[in-house]
Amino acid sequence: MQHQEKHQHYWDLGNVTAQLRASREVAHKVRHQGYIRELPSRAALEEILDGLRSALFPTHYGRPSLTDESIDYFVGNTLNTSLNVLAEQVRRALLFVGGQVELSETELHERATQITRDFAAQLPAIRAVLVSDLQAAFQGDPAASSVSEVLLCYPGTTAIIYYRLAHALFTLGAPLLARMISEIAHSSTGIDIHPGAQIGSSFFIDHGTGVVIGETAIIGQRVRLYQAVTLGAKRFPADENGALIKGNPRHPILEDDVIIYAGATILGRITIGHGSTIGGNVWLTQSVPADSNVTQAQMQTRNNEG
Missing domain, CATH: 2.160.10.10 (Hexapeptide repeat proteins)
Structure with a gap:
């Protein structure tokens, strides 16, 4: 303990900490509407995306050993877990939506639940469009040996999957969460698609970087x-x-x-x-x-x- 206090004094941390507080609170304040907010978690979003990908394409991103008897249970259980976590992240993100009145905690929870429910309802349609994207990649690239290769190896496919999920959240009223998802895709693929863009079916990004x-x-x-x-x-x-x-x-x-x-x-x-x-x-x-x-x-x- 004495060793730690000595180093705090050596680095003049009391003065530095005070100046940082002044920057946060007065000189350079960037808090949303002046309040401390509970930020959405990038780590939680990455877990959600893994779960959603696994639910959309269970044997490719989930468990290759799934059978006809177990696959529905796996998809339902994975979705339940992912959507529960997503609802909390939507609630946090709603605090940063501009141009709206301040919502109570109850209203935030209800709004987040409704957005998550509407998002879940769109997943079958999202998967249908994604299948058209996969087919476009397989048919458009002579180097593609199978749709499985497109799913597992093509960065453009990963970016498009994340974009279509993010776009749904963007249009449902969770733009900050959608942008965070697009940046997760950007970081892992080098492909930057804003979730507000409107993109039709059978979309193919070759190479992609x-x-x-x-x-x-x-x-x-x-x-x-x-x-x-x-x-x-x-x-x-x-x-x-x-x-x-x-x-x-x-x-x-x-x-x-x-x-x-x-x-x-x-x-x-x-x-x-x-x-x-x-x-x-x-x-x-x-x-x-x-x-x-x-x-x-x-x-x-x-x-x-x-």
Whole structure:
């Protein structure tokens, strides 16, 4: 004990601690609405995601030894555990939803329970869309030997699974939790998909590292992206006080059957017409009609002529 006190004095921890308190409480306070909040847990979310993946694809992410007799019990038990933990994380996250009146503890619990119940009801539909994504990957990649390989080995598949779960929570009213899930996927796959993006079925991200999809992007069906593709914003409008205007549509719209190759950057609220192909390393800030084929050489020629 004396040894510990000696080192506290040596590092002048009393003064440092006091200055940190002043920073927290006065000078640089960043607490939400000025209150200490019970934050959602990233570790709990990771456990929830493992459970949800196992419930959606039991023999791939759960237990390979499951039988026809035991699989329903495993799925039900796994879901029950995961949803109970999720409801508590939703409750915590609701404290950070802006633009709403302060809820009582009872109201928070009821709201979190309802969101979790609605989320659970969407899981069969989410799985159906995920199966279309798996089939798109298997059919679109000659290196894929099986759907099992796509599930177990493709980072794009992991990112899409997490995105579809996060998107459901985002639309149900738990945006902070959805963003945390997207960052878990980002950390493990290198693929950054904002949960607010709208993405149709049969979506395939090949290789995937460095892909960025912004909040207001809209992606149709049967779209394929390769690594390092950015669907981003071209500019960030500000209000009269200089604060960024949030939530306005600022990311691209990709119609059905679009393919975008590696390194392409698509910026702004532009539309890529259905059936179009955007070549590697293209920088595109204007809409293109359906069935276009845009290459880097074409863009360089167009820029030089302009």
